[in-house]
Amino acid sequence: GNGASRPLSALHPPRQAAGAELGEVSRLSCLADQFCNAIGVLQQCGPPASFSNIQTAINKDQPANPTEEYAQLFAALIARTAKDIDVLIDSLPSEESTAALQAASLYRLEEENHEAAARLEEVVYRGDMLLEKIQSALADIAQSQLKTRSGAHSQPLPDS
Incomplete structure (x- = not known):
């Protein structure tokens, strides 16, 4: 202006x-x-x-x-x-950043992504196994408590 x-x-x-x-x-x-x-x-x-x-x-x-x-x-x-x-x-990206270099970089990132996904799957699997063990242990504890309570009620009270 x-x-x-x-x-x-x-x-x-x-x-x-x-x-x-x-x-x-x-x-x-x-x-x-x-x-x-x-x-x-x-x-x-x-x-x-x-x-x-x-x-x-x-x-x-x-x-x-x-x-x-x-x-x-x-x-x-x-x-x-x-x-x-x-x-x-x-x-800005340099002129040396060719399509081939970009493709190689993307390939490397994709490989890292697959490795991370495999590690994540392993961790999730181990987590699921631990969760099953914990749930089984909790079920055993609950069953033991029920048996203990029902056994205490069925016993005759001692005469005083």
């Missing part, structure tokens, strides 16, 4: 991604907004410069003005966003 026709309060704030999958697009959009805003600020606040006398327009002894503050702000924002984009680029 044209930054010269709108006030500084109308600058786009940096956008936040709604989801992780939108991170790359959001960062690129943020960088585009920052460039657009920086150009708009330069158009709105930048002092006119004569190309024939460019050296006197760039005077380091000039007092700090809003344009310099904006330049520093946008330089920092653009540098930070560019660094974020570099990190994203570095996290």
Whole structure:
């Protein structure tokens, strides 16, 4: 957009991604907004410069003005966003990641999955065996308690 026709309060704030999958697009959009805003600020606040006398327009002894503050702000924002984009680029799969390597990786993961499934089946089987033993022992205990109780009731009480 044209930054010269709108006030500084109308600058786009940096956008936040709604989801992780939108991170790359959001960062690129943020960088585009920052460039657009920086150009708009330069158009709105930048002092006119004569190309024939460019050296006197760039005077380091000039007092700090809003344009310099904006330049520093946008330089920092653009540098930070560019660094974020570099990190994203570095996290992308490399060109060496061919279909064959991906297939080998998937095959290895599938083998690990089958091994884990076999171990899980063994653990479940042993758990079932232990559960049967525990249930059998509980049934024996219950049967013993019933016999003990019924035997105590059938015995005659001693005379006192």
